[in-house]
Amino acid sequence: MATRGRVEEVGRFLQSLSGQDHQAIELIVVDQNADDRLVELINAHRQHFPIRHIRRAKPGASRSRNEGLSHVNGDIVGFPDDDCVYPPGFLGKVAHFFQSEKWDGLSVRILDLDRDEDAFGFSEPSSGSIDYSNAWGVGITPALFFRRSVAERVAFDEAIGPGSGQKWGGGEDTDYLLSCLDSGASHYYERGLFVRHPAPSRIYSVVQLMRREYSYGRGFAFLMVKRAIPWPLARMQLHSPFALAANNLLAGNLRNALVFLAMGLGRAVGYWKSVSQKHTR
Secondary structure (H helix, E strand, O other), rough: EOOOOHHHHHHHHHHHHOOOOOOOOEEEEEEEEOOOOOHHHHHOOOOHHHHHHEOOOOOHHHHHHHHHHOOOOOOEEEEEOOOOEOOOOHHHHHHHHHHOOOOEEEEEEEEOOOOOOOOOOOOOOOOEOEEEEEEOOOOHHHEEEEEEEHHHOOOOOEEOOOOOOEEEEHHHHHHHHHHHOOOOOOOEEEEEEEEEEHHHHHHHHHHHHHHHHHHHHHHHHHHHHOOOHHHHHHHHHHHHHHHHHHHHHHHOOHHHHHHHHHHHHHHHHHHHHHHHHHOOO
């Protein structure tokens, strides 16, 4: 778990771990804070399960996750966000999946903290095998679990993802899943399992959402160029946020229109800069 700037949310996640019936776990906390805000909280939960507390001065979600991966001892690896929650019994079900199935990786659904609806507004409609065609909708970090044999050979791209000094604000989790598929890993999406995560639309102001979607849009566009997505598909992904913005504006939903507009601008700028960067190499 990479974390920076949060305390209450980290405490909520630690509490959800303490309440799991499956306790053969170790939490690796990669702490990007410059102070000791998490020390007391972490020490209070060490009586329930082992916690490895790693201090990292240089921020960045992808860098921190790679740091955490270098310390993994468990058979199954997950990447919880510092504001997510595991429902009661969740880790036991994940463990059972890997014990009873031959898949190398697992993705689960992400629901809002308080409502049984998709936290990010989308999910796959049914359980099933994941490949390059549908990985883009299930590669969200807190929903991903892998056998250690896979996680040990795949690293996060540190040029992508949230964190100071990184050019592309999102897409690192989808890129990681795609890289696992590149390595030959098999992956499964189980809609019946879920973690909980605050829905951005409920906790952020419209300005915060616009900044978020612009940054994530840039990362998504970078990933399309990195992955050499065919132009017809890339064009559709570039145009769709603007179409959604127009539809919401016509429906009188200015908030959603502005958010989709920011997403579209982020994708357009990110795609242009990524293509330009690629051609100048």
